[in-house]
Amino acid sequence: EVKLVESGGGLVLPGASLKLSCIVSGFTFSDYWMRWVRQAPGKGLEFIGEIKPDGSKTNYAPSMKGRFTISRDNAKNTLYLQMSSVRSEDTATYYCARRHGGYPRYYFDYWGQGVMVTVSS
Amino acid sequence: EIVLTQSPTTMAASPGEKVTLTCRASSSVSYMHWYQQRSGTSPKLWIYETSKLASGVPNRFSGSGSGTSYSLTINSMETEDAATYYCQQGSSYPPTFGSGTKLEIK
Numbered sequence: 061e062v063k064l065v066e067s068g069g070g071l072v073l074p075g076a077s078l079k080l081s082c083i084v085s086g087f088t089f090s091d092y093w094m095r096w097v098r099q100a101p102g103k104g105l106e107f108i109g110e111i112k113p114d115g116s117k118t119n120y121a122p123s124m125k126g127r128f129t130i131s132r133d134n135a136k137n138t139l140y141l142q143m144s145s146v147r148s149e150d151t152a153t154y155y156c157a158r159r160h161g162g163y164p165r166y167y168f169d170y171w172g173q174g175v176m177v178t179v180s181s
Numbered sequence: 182e183i184v185l186t187q188s189p190t191t192m193a194a195s196p197g198e199k200v201t202l203t204c205r206a207s208s209s210v211s212y213m214h215w216y217q218q219r220s221g222t223s224p225k226l227w228i229y230e231t232s233k234l235a236s237g238v239p240n241r242f243s244g245s246g247s248g249t250s251y252s253l254t255i256n257s258m259e260t261e262d263a264a265t266y267y268c269q270q271g272s273s274y275p276p277t278f279g280s281g282t283k284l285e286i287k
Contacts, residue, residue: 105216105224105267105278121275122182155223165230166271167214171223 062086064172082139082156090134093159098152187279195287200255204268211272213251219264
């Protein structure tokens with residue numbers, strides 16, 4: 061069974077940093093591109109970025125470049141999202157997801173349960 | 182970036198009713214994918230590559246479309262289908278989602 065489990069969320073002060081983790085099981089982690097998506101309360105889904113299977117390349121949505129860093133540790137089956145200089149607008153549930161399909165069919169076939177990040181003083 | 186516009190934003194359907202949700206892209210895309218999100222849960226892949234049902238999805242669901250216009254249809258609405266449905270394109274980077282259609286049961 062494929063499982064993705066996020067952790068590391070919580071209440072964080074504006075301007076602080078936070079690192080989210082996503083531990084996966086049930087598939088060969090090192091074979092897949094992995095992605096992060098967020099959802100502000102009551103809002104839609106927003107793509108953050110993705111990372112290549114070997115970790116050598118990352119791509120980010122233009123609006124996310126600069127304050128978010130995606131990394132992975134294939135030995136630990138773990139995906140990370142480093143968030144820096146967080147703002148109130150970063151308050152959201154953060155999901156890790158697996159990318160599936162080849163171009164131009166890319167889609168998200170498995171999602172974690174999500175982790176809530178609240179930015180507030 | 183490609184903008185996906187979903188309509189309607191919200192709708193309510195009676196059990197047994199036929200339902201059609203639409204998703205229009207600002208530029209042509211090769212495929213459309215759909216996700217179901219029930220309240221308080223994470224999104225689930227529902228329809229991929231425009232018309233293929235994800236594992237476990239009832240066959241009362243179907244997807245169609247091409248170019249800039251796509252749709253998700255429920256042949257006969259059931260209570261368990263009440264959820265928000267999002268379309269998503271992966272043909273052009275970055276991948277983008279529609280703002281969702283909230284489907285309620287009457």
